[in-house]
Amino acid sequence: MNTIGDIVLIHNDKGSPFYSLIEDINPDIKKGWWVVSFILLVYPHSKYSWLLRDEQLQGEEFTMNGNKIKIEEFKPITTDEKKEIIKKPTLEKFKREGNVVFLRAKSQRPPVLDSGGAA
Numbered sequence: 599m600n601t602i603g604d605i606v607l608i609h610n611d612k613g614s615p616f617y618s619l620i621e622d623i624n625p626d627i628k629k630g631w632w633v634v635s636f637i638l639l640v641y642p643h644s645k646y647s648w649l650l651r652d653e654q655l656q657g658e659e660f661t662m663n664g665n666k667i668k669i670e671e672f673k674p675i676t677t678d679e680k681k682e683i684i685k686k687p688t689l690e691k692f693k694r695e696g697n698v699v700f701l702r703a704k705s706q707r708p709p710v711l712d713s714g715g716a717a
Contacts, residue, residue, distance in 0.1 A: 600655050605639070605672040612665045617672065621645065623655075 609615045618636040635647045659668045
């Protein structure tokens with residue numbers, strides 16, 4: 599259930615989805631409608647308010663100026679999901695028999711000093 603202080607993902611069919619923070623929810627004059635104030639989570643921040651029914655605030659698709667809109671609850675990744683995503687690679691994946699991989703271009707390699715100690 600989306601409420602004050604929640605971060606939501608707002609989908610629209612005219613552009614990319616965007617994240618917003620629900621700043622405030624106040625009843626409208628019309629029964630069953632709410633004035634919902636959002637803060638767009640970009641820099642610089644901007645604020646906007648929409649007049650929504652409870653069902654729309656909770657994820658029911660609606661249109662605004664012919665644009666389909668859907669408000670989706672933002673669910674952070676759980677610790678178990680993080681562990682699944684970030685699996686440490688094993689050394690076996692990176693072993694190559696006898697191959698040396700230089701990470702710098704040849705012109706950027708440090709000079710080789712002879713074993714006599716003189717440069």
